Amino acid sequence: MKAAKFDYIPAESIDEVVAALDRGNGETIIIAGGQSLMPMLAMRLATPATVVDINNIAQLSGIEVNEGEVVIKACTRQATALASPLVQAHLPLLAKAIGHVGHQQTRNRGTVGGSLCHADPASEIPLAALAMDAHVGLRSVAGTRQLPLADYFLGPMMTARKDNEILLSVHFPLGPDGARTGTAFHEVSERHGDFAVVAAAAHVQMDANGHCSKAALAIGGADAVPRRITGLEARLLGTMIDRNIIAAALPEIANAITPGDDQHAPSAYRRRVASVLAERALLEAVAGAAP
Amino acid sequence: MSKREISLSINGKAHTAAMEPRLSLLDFLRDEVGLTGTHVGCEHGVCGACSILFDGAPIRACLMLAVQADGHAITTVEGLCNEDGSAGTLQDAFQDAHGMQCGYCTPGMLISAQALLAHNSDPSLAEIKDAIGGNLCRCTGYVQIIEAIQLAARRLREAGP
Amino acid sequence: MTAATLDAGGAGRNLHYVAQKRRVREDRRFVAGTGKFVQDIALPDTKHAAVLPSPYSRARILSIDSTAAAALDGVHMVLTGQQMAEDCNPIRLGLKLPDIKWYPLAVDMTRYAGEWVAIVVADNAYIAEDALELIQVDYEPLAPVIDPEQAFDETDLLVHPDHGSNVLYHGNFLWGDVVGDFAAADDSLTLRTRWGRSSTVPIETFGALARWDEGTEILDIWASIQMPNFVELLATTLGYPLNNIRLHQDVDVGGSYGVKRGIKQSVLVGYLSRKLKRPVRLIEDRLVNMAGGDAHGPDRIFDTEAAFSRDGVIKSLKIRALDDAGAYPGRAPFQLAKPISAIVGPYTINSVKYEAISVATNKTGQVPVRGFGQAPTNYMIEMTVDAVARHLGLDRLEVRRRNLIPSDAFPYQIPSGSSYDSGDYQVVLQKGLDLARYDELLQRRDSARAEGRLAGIGIATCLEPGGGNNIFEYLMDPTAEITTFMEACEVKVDPQGKITGMMGTTTSGQGHETLFATILGEELQIDPDEIRIVHADSLTALPTRSPVASRMAIMLGGAATGAAAKIKDRAMAIAAFNLERPVEDLEYAGGTISDRNDASRKLTWAEICFIAYRAYHKLPPGMEPGFHAQHVFQVPGGGQLPDAQNRVQIYPCFSFQAHIPYVEIDPGTGKVSVLDYAIAHDCGTVINPDIVRGMVIGGLAHGIGAALYEQFAYDEEGQFLSASFADYLMPSVHEIPDVKDVEHCTPSPLTSHGQKGSGEGGYLGAPAAIASAVNDALQPMGLSLSELPMRMHKIEALINDGPG
Known part of the structure; x- marks a missing residue:
């Protein structure tokens, strides 16, 4: 388990990164935290010609609140x-998700962007x-573009980010002031800290009358990509969500996902457990949004 | 693919070395620096046997390139000893509680525990489990390791700041 | 625990060091990071090897082109199986199976995914792996045989065609009147249980370093090895005289629990270092270790039939065990024989029929794993006891109480011939129940159930045979007349009077150095901290076998006690001669020997040592100068061949353990949480309480892994799916509950201090206990699961789909 040879560029600016990516013709990759890339290098599942290190670029680190988004x-x-107070205050779902990511040692090094670039279909940060x-904000030598995550995940470890693009930032919209929101993240894995076998992230928002003004449910580990269950969301929207409404909407999940089989669980398991975890997450989120 | 030169601090001592970019930080510490206390368990970031402190925070040395350590400070298990080479408080407690058997996961456990106790000398059981949750031990079933960390915390509290 | 052991063993002696809480001497180097593991040994000019695994479970090797690999800068040699087979003998198997040829590298055919096909030696491991990518192998993939039941029936699809069958061993044993007992019994049931393929998986992989010295013609080996006698295999495989090989045993082994046997790895580095005239090391990486390190454990299907009375007393068992040994059997089949030593568990079962079958499949080879087949057997026995209780509507605990061997029945001979040395099973079980607060636990379970949760309590009462001899080989192969499995040590008193003990094995976490020093200190009345312990190499060691079979406390303890007695005898003889008193009048106290009747007449330890080394004229006539002793300890109660009914004493000592875990199952996900765990344990006198406690709890954690998480999985094509630590799931601290433990001490009458074995620890009972708890949780739904590991998806499917 020793990496194949590669060249190494400790980049000092984003310009330097995108220039290197552009030159690389798909043979140049970025290392950020390296928590997924390093095992792939060691197993020679990744054999890049060049590795560009972005850890020393100060502009690529930090959390801030800007006009309606974090x-x-x-x-x-x-x-x-x-640990960020901004994340705790504004992005409780993300905080809950990161609590399930790996262990202290890997979280100290692993990055938020790296998790989105790696795009494991069972990983927590993409799901939340x-x-x-x-x-996400992407940049290449040609310029910058913004891409909603709904259009970003293409398959297991495959995204719409092009080989010559760097992922700069992740943008989380803030809800309207005073909205009552509730969030929940539920996952099952055999051991604490492992990738989820199945995970569900729920985010609901209620208006002053207690009607659902926004409902989001995403399921991970049960398809090639993390999936929003829009059919279910539509059935919650505008209702005064309760246990029965959730139960009636859950069958939408099975229509929206195509789980795979592996040695950790057969597809039937993932299908059923997706529904179980979704129900739990929605109930918890709704309770959290209650006045 | 030429070698790159880096400068870093290891256990408080300045080092300069040159290496291929592909060399892992773990292999560098063991094979180039000769600090063999940091152990190789899985080389894919699961077992925690290669845990070190990187600028004070615990990380896995198998999941970093050595070249990425340029300009940074590393502490390995060897660096947990007192200056005269004797066992530090944590290492002493691990002996008193027999928080190990074969000794292979021990350096990683000590590093994780050290990182915990550095900012929390009265950790709860849940905090201890969280701190060592990424360190696999096959011998002990963890119970005596937890007791060792609790013993070290008590001694640190008794000794005062 | 201390109070109990103080009056135990050694005929009620007052113990000073044995059974006392004292630091474990090995720990000192481990906390400093200065343990010396094989990877830490740096010899000048060492070259590094890497191996090429087969991507196919079964394929013909049509050709191997290593030209480009060999030409790579920094590469010193590329070796294939064909070349190796010309220079080496096949590795000797445990059973005599002459048509199964096992070489370190595949020859002509690969027989499991991950089998090593070629090896590269280079300046470093990075270059070696670069070269692996340049080796071109042309394979013709063939259909594999993966399922052991299919393998048993198969006549065409053979792992080793020359052997003519996939059956490696098929034996039948009958002890007692099984037919009569079944006929007379009120009731009977049948049960299929399956123990899944898992192993001990030490955090350190296997590694070996070899250096051939042309000047001395000695092949030096440093390896992460637990078996000192593996040099015999090494010598026969390499075709060298045994005294050309020197295995260094002062290497720390990063966990083993049975599996660190690395024969093919050591043959390879030995061969290569001689060829290259340089040190060569092979450190398995994790993927290579898991797939091709030949370190998988038993993989077993039991079909059991039990006959019992309507009040739950089990009279007789018929057991059929089918074990999947993988592609190359090694010593794997013997793991079917060792459990014969405790085939009825701790119960008064009157007769047993045992059919044992070992088959080859296209999977990684099996090696001895912690307990040598006893953990699967205990699981089967305990599942059977639970099934009897369920069948009769009786309480599991009550059924156990009715079947446990009573304390006044020891020594108790079981149908297969073993005599259990001592035990107090009812009391230990009660201690466990008290520790678990069993009545409160029942209430907790029942209130959890009332709230709609799935909650269960497990009960397992199991044995740990300890101190094994090797006679189980004879049961499977009557040409193997091996009736000793000795252990030896040497003790030297130097001219300063300081003591050094020399043992002949490595230590891999069991604290053998501490054990040895503690017993020497106890016997010689000297602080163990002043005693040096060293590890002899294989050329200088006295006869020793290995730390298998929970035997070192018994066997090294016995050897140490014997050597210490000889040291004292020698001192007494010197004193008697110089004090002109008969030995009977003298007493030994902390090294000083004095006249019981006149304390002023004495010889100090320093004076005795001076005489021994310097004053020949003061030595008793005929005594050799110097001051050392050797002792070779034979397994107590062993040494006999089986009788005509295949009855034999295999292990001398039988430790007992009662497990009471509490689990809850999430019905939506099938996930089991082990929330509490109490264990009561009796291994006689405890030499070092911290060491025993660690092995008991550590073994228990290992058992939780085997019960719930750990699985070497294969797909239908024989592709290995569990090579990484992300796929082979060993429990972390989060999966292990806060274990409560209590020791009880029923001394063994057969050992130096009343000690029994403890190294296989809680592993021998925890899988059974967790299975019992899971089944208790599922019982209100009328469900049960009799297959390990009980992965959460299996439990969820059982709950949601029902059985089948």
């Missing part, structure tokens, strides 16, 4: 995000971000 820069450590209607 921005987390790509190279912000998961541990930093977890998808449920929160986040979008």
